[in-house]
Amino acid sequence: MRTHVHTLFGSPSGTQRTFQSLHFGPTDSGRRALLQCALHADEIPPLLVGHHLRRRLAALEAAGHLAHEIVLVPACNPIGLSQQLWGRHQGRFEVNSGHNFNRHYPDLAADAAARVTLTDDAGTNTRLLRAALHAALAERTVETELQSLRHALMDLAIDADVVLDLHCDNQAVMHLYSTPHDSAITQALGQCLQAPLALLAEESGDFPFDESCSMVWPKLRALLPQHPVALACYAATVEHRGEADVTHALASQDAEGLLRFLATQGFVRAGVDAPAPFACSLRPLAGSIPINTPHAGVVVFHAELGAEVQAGQLMVELVDPMSGESTLLHSPVDGLFYAREQQRWAQAGQKVARVAGFEAKRKGKLLSA
Numbered sequence: 001m002r003t004h005v006h007t008l009f010g011s012p013s014g015t016q017r018t019f020q021s022l023h024f025g026p027t028d029s030g031r032r033a034l035l036q037c038a039l040h041a042d043e044i045p046p047l048l049v050g051h052h053l054r055r056r057l058a059a060l061e062a063a064g065h066l067a068h069e070i071v072l073v074p075a076c077n078p079i080g081l082s083q084q085l086w087g088r089h090q091g092r093f094e095v096n097s098g099h100n101f102n103r104h105y106p107d108l109a110a111d112a113a114a115r116v117t118l119t120d121d122a123g124t125n126t127r128l129l130r131a132a133l134h135a136a137l138a139e140r141t142v143e144t145e146l147q148s149l150r151h152a153l154m155d156l157a158i159d160a161d162v163v164l165d166l167h168c169d170n171q172a173v174m175h176l177y178s179t180p181h182d183s184a185i186t187q188a189l190g191q192c193l194q195a196p197l198a199l200l201a202e203e204s205g206d207f208p209f210d211e212s213c214s215m216v217w218p219k220l221r222a223l224l225p226q227h228p229v230a231l232a233c234y235a236a237t238v239e240h241r242g243e244a245d246v247t248h249a250l251a252s253q254d255a256e257g258l259l260r261f262l263a264t265q266g267f268v269r270a271g272v273d274a275p276a277p278f279a280c281s282l283r284p285l286a287g288s289i290p291i292n293t294p295h296a297g298v299v300v301f302h303a304e305l306g307a308e309v310q311a312g313q314l315m316v317e318l319v320d321p322m323s324g325e326s327t328l329l330h331s332p333v334d335g336l337f338y339a340r341e342q343q344r345w346a347q348a349g350q351k352v353a354r355v356a357g358f359e360a361k362r363k364g365k366l367l368s369a
C-alpha cells in the first residue's frame with residue numbers, strides 16, 4: 001500500500017487540511033477503481049466500511065490477489081469532519097459557503113474535447129481523453145478550500161474505470177444511485193451489496209460527484225462522433241443505510257460486498273466469495289416520490305421501512321399536539337418505502353418519507369438540497 005497525502009488550499013482561516021488516499025495493487029495495469037468514504041462528512045457508516053476495506057485490501061494485496069489498482073480514500077472530506085455547530089456534527093453543507101459537498105463538480109467534457117486529437121483506437125482514445133481531462137481540470141480556478149477539495153477528488157477520479165462514492169441516508173435500506181448507461185454493472189453492484197434498490201438518472205441536477213465522473217464519457221462521445229470513445233467510467237453512489245447503522249457486523253458485510261463487486265469487475269482475482277443470488281430492483285430516480293407534511297407535527301410512521309407499499313396505503317400520521325387533530329398521509333404510488341426522516345418533529349412542507357415507484361413522474365432537480 002502506498003499513501004498519498006493531498007493538501008487543500010484556500011482555508012478561510014489560513015490553516016491547511018489534508019486527506020489521504022491509500023493505493024493498493026499494481027499501478028501499471030492501466031485500470032483503477034476508486035472508493036471514497038463520507039463526502040458528506042456526517043454520514044458515518046462509510047467511514048467504518050472504509051476501515052474494514054483498508055484491512056481487507058492490505059491482506060488481499062499481500063496475498064497477490066489484486067489485479068489492478070484500488071484506491072481507497074478512507075475519509076475524503078476533512079472540511080466537513082471538522083464542522084461542529086451547536087454541539088452537533090454538520091457535514092453535508094460547507095459552513096463557510098452553504099454549499100453541498102456533493103454538488104457542483106466540474107463538467108470538463110467540452111474543454112477536454114476541444115484540446116484532444118483522437119485516433120481510431122478506443123483504448124488509446126481513453127488515455128488521450130484522460131490526459132485532456134486532467135489538463136482541463138488543471139486550468140480551472142481554485143480559490144476556496146471547497147473548490148480545492150472538489151479539484152483534488154476529481155483529479156483522483158479521472159483515471160478511474162470504477163468510482164464508488166460511499167454515503168448513507170437519514171434512515172434507509174441499502175440503496176444505490178447511478179445512471180442508466182450500465183444497468184448490468186449496477187445490477188451486479190446491488191447483488192453484491194444485497195441492496196434491494198437502485199435509483200437511475202442521467203442527470204439528477206447540480207453535478208454530484210458520481211455523475212460528473214461517469215457522464216463526462218457519453219458527453220465526450222457525443223462531442224467527438226467521428227472517433228471511437230468508450231464509456232470509460234462506471235460510477236455509483238452507495239447509500240449504506242441510515243446514519244445510525246454503524247456496527248462492525250454491517251460494515252464488514254458491506255466491505256465484503258464491495259470487494260465481491262470489484263472481483264466481478266476484474267480488480268480482485270481471488271480471496272473473496274462469489275456473490276449470492278439477490279435481486280436489486282432498478283427504478284427511475286424520477287419515480288422516487290416524497291411524502292410531504294402539510295403542517296408541522298409529530299411524525300408517527302405506520303409502515304415498515306423496507307416494505308413494498310401500495311398507492312393509498314397509510315404511511316404517516318402527523319399529530320398536531322396543539323389542536324389534538326391528526327392528518328393521515330398515504331403513499332402516492334406503489335413502490336418500495338426505502339428512506340425516511342429520523343427526526344420526528346416535522347415542519348410544514350418537509351419530506352418525511354420516500355417511496356420508489358416504477359414510473360418516472362418527477363421533473364427538474366431530482367435530489368434534495
Ligand SMILES: [Zn+2]
Pocket residue numbers: 039040043102167168
Ligand atoms: Zn450523502
